[in-house]
Amino acid sequence: MGHLATVATCSLNQWALDFEGNAERIIESIRIAKERGAKLRVGPELEITGYGCLDHFLEGDTYLHSWEMLARILTHEDCQDILLDIGMEGDKVLMGGRPVIHQNVRYNCRIITLNKKIILIRPKLFLANDGNYREMRYFTPWTRTRQVEEHYLPRMISDILGQRKAPFGDAAISTLDTCLAAETCEELFTPGAPHAGMSLAGVEIFTNSSGSHHELRKLNKRIQLMTNATGICGGVYLYANQQGCDGDRLYYDGCAMIGINGKIVAQGSQFSLKDVEVVTATVDLEEVRSYRYQPSRGLQAALNPPYPRVEADISLSEYGEAVDLSIGPTKEIEVRYHKPEEEIALGPACWLWDYLRRCGGVSGYFLPLSGGIDSCATATIVHSMCRLVVKDCTEGDPGVIKDVRRVCAEPQGSQWIPKTSQELANRIFHTSFMGTENSSKETRQRAKELAEVIGAYHVDLNMDSVVKAVRDLFSFVTGKTPTFRVHGGSRIENLALQNIQARLRMVLAYMFAQLLPWVRGAPGGLLVLGSANVDESLRGYLTKYDCSSADINPIGGISKTDLKSFIAYARDEFQMPILHDFITAVPTAELEPITHNYVQSDEADMGFTYDELSVFGKLRKNYKLGPWGAFEKLMHEWNGVMSPRQIADKTRNFFWYYAINRHKMTTITPAYHAEAYSPDDNRFDLRPFLYPPFTWPFKKIEAYVAKVTAKEEKKE
Incomplete structure (x- = not known):
């Protein structure tokens, strides 16, 4: 039996600028980690502020409140006797000998703490600065690798902790039985990842705190990088990630993991409504040492420049008579990968629930349901959201139960819990078929049947009189009456008449979204959902300010090809045979008149x-x-x-x-x-x-x- 250490990582559903809420979730994760016997707890990147603060990282208030929340965490009774790796930004003041020369520099930092003492402030070395990320807009990378300086702590921290300064820089932590070091998100994705040099310097445990967003098929890359890192270098790898929508377009998909020597031994959920999820494992430090016993590695380690170390007076493993021989290391598991169809069913659904429960004064969603596959996919994702909420309510999750009662405006003291997804959908999901003379009976019927299966409150209407009123107004003002192409009109007339219908649908959608709860005697308004897919946006095959204009769009980053696969999956998984009719229907905007030899087709229109x-x-x-x-x-x-x-x-x-x-x-x-x-x-x-x-x-x-x-x- 070697040296067994129980370690913990987590996924937290943080919300940008929700300082107190974020701190509470951090403390809860620490409490759970300690209950499970962990001596080390790792949290997501920038977990105190939330990752998506964006330009709020330029504000002094953000830094002030971060230190205030850190003080709350460090002094909390549940946060003692455990080594903590906490994510926050830092406003570093570089001082030469005494506080005379001040150069303010902002960093994305890890704060390593133990028993009301800051052991190390570790700034991020390589910043994410492409795609969705603009970290160099807010932070500066730490360029002094393997160097540590003294950082003078804010007075509020000094007064509380009795600690005036702390090490700041690129260093490792030496405990009584092992050595660990922090790697932050993007650093794992770089060609010269820090863990390689760290491992040669004797670091046995790597922590990675991430704010990594969900993309279809992206989890494979993360896991491959982690298993490759410890497969080559040996070691224990703790991966923490944010989970949920923290106020932006991104959904952080959690999936906290623990690996050792190229194997994954613990994996959290990738999509979850839970605010706090802690993943623990018991690892054998002797397995790391044995794994690294190769002469070639030893030669490289001997030539490797040393890492500066700071000491933490804690042992992650038990020794001597305290060792419980009945407890062994956590065994390797088979990693769970969701199919892309499942990812579409789960990711946007969780994102929608976060958005709904955190949007004040809102009591649900409104969707113009056309009878086509795009709005069908949006409606089905809402159905998936309702299924997830009902499942967690049935399992007794207090946070989800509290949120669902609040969103549904249940009176204080209510014990109501939705028993089916349809029951919940009838309270929070509203749909409407906005037909014209160009709409077919088939699309109208598909929309109605889908709404019934999901349980949505559905409104079926014709808007020809509204379209005619606008057209007549134009004719009255100009003396000219535009006609459709099939009736001899020009291309510009044809396009304008299609756009009238599309834009009026947007106006009606917002009117119904504001007033339908009032009609039903419920408070609040509804958020309007869009349903334009990524390929139509790319081609520009949509009307500006039509039904593509909404509050949020759960399918706006998903291809039509993937949406079709998702609907086929949902048809079987959710037992919704009606979805088959949407898959086989020809995609059409139904904005032009149907004749015996012409039916508008999206793909034909687009070319x-x-x-x-x-x-x-x-x-x-x-x-x-x-x-x-x-x-x-x-x-x-x-x-x-x-x-x-x-x-x-x-x-x-x-x-x-x-x-x-x-x-x-x-x-x-x-x-x-x-x-x-x-x-x-x-x-x-x-x-x-x-x-x-x-x-x-x-x-x-x-x-x-x-x-x-x-x-x-x-x-x-």
Whole structure:
């Protein structure tokens, strides 16, 4: 039997700027860790403030309140006799010998504490500064690797702890029985990750505190990096992550884990409504030492520059007569990966619940339900949310029960708990089919049946009189009456008449969202849900300020291809046969009149299949290719499937439509981030919204096609 140590990591559902709430959840996680016998507890990145403070990290108040909450945590009776790794930002004052020269620098820090004493303040070395992250806007990376300085603590901390200064920098912690060091989020993803040098310097336990958001299929990469780290270097790896929506488009998907020597021995849930989830494991430190016994590693370790160490007067493992021989190390587990369809069912559902329960004065959601697959997917995600809430209520989760009673405006002292997802949906989910003369009986019926299956409060209406009123007003003012293309109208008339319907639906949606609770005798208003998918946003196939304009959009970062797979999954998993009709229906906006030889089709209108749009989205964003680069790539990818002429036309059309419609992304509804090629202009995809013609790359494409065509003609 070796040296057994019980360690704990956690996922916390923190909320940006909710200082007291965040502190309470941190203290609760520490209490649970201690109950389970852990001597080390690791928390998420920036857990005191919440990760998504964004420009609030530039405010002095944020730093002040962080120190105030840290003081509350460190002096709490439940937070003693355990080594704590806590995440917060720090306003570092560099001082030369005595407090004369002040240079204020902000850092993203880990605070390592023990028994009301700050052992080490460890700043982040490599900052996340791409995609959804702008850490260098707020923080400075610590560039003095393996160096430690003295940091003079704020007076409020000094007065409470009786500690005037603490080590600040890149160092390891030596306990009485082992050595540990902190790695923060992005550092694991870098080519020269700190854990490699740390391991050669004798560090046996690595802690990683993350604020890592959910993307479809992303968990695989995280786990691969962690298992590779300890598989090569040996060691124990504790991964903590934020969970939930902390006030932005991102959903942090938790999944706290503990690994040792390339194996995962404990894994938390990836999607959960719980505010606090603690993951513990018992690890054998001797397994790490044995795993590292290779001469080649020993030579590298001997040549490795030493890490400065600070001491913590605690032992993570028992020894001598205190060792309980009946307790062994936690065994390896099989890692749980959700299928992408499950991720869509769970991630946006948890995000929606967080948004609803934290949005003051709101009593539910309103969704324009068109009878198409996009609004169907949004409704099904709300159904999934209701299922999760009812499940946790049935299991007696006090936090979820409290939230659901508050959202449903139950009177104080009520013991009501929803027994089915339909019962809950009838209280908080409202849908409406907003039909016109261009709507089909089939879509109207699908919308009605889906609302009934989910349990939503459904309104079925015709808005032809409203559309006619606007059209008549225009005719009265201008003396001209626009007509649809199928009736002989021009393209611009046809488009304007479609947009009238789409934009009026938005106006009606907000009116119903404000007044339906009043109609039903309930307080509050409803949040309007959008249902435009990522591919239509990319192509710009939506009307600005139509039903795509809403409060939030749970499917705005999900591709049409993945949505179809999700609906097929939900049909079987949720036992909803009605969903099959949505899968097989032709996607249509139903904004033009239906004739005996014409039915509007989305893919025909766009000139692309949804699968093709997904490919272009990945080439543009993931591969970082412009028109010429995308054309070159597709000449290899689609060779034999399309001719060079067809590939050239597809490429030109995509980038032309993308460019002229890019302005729509400046006003797009905040959407759940799920896809790496999301065109969200506001945070993730920072590109212009006024483009020049792609003259030069288009000329290159045409020249190449002409050259290939000439060769083919010569062969013939």
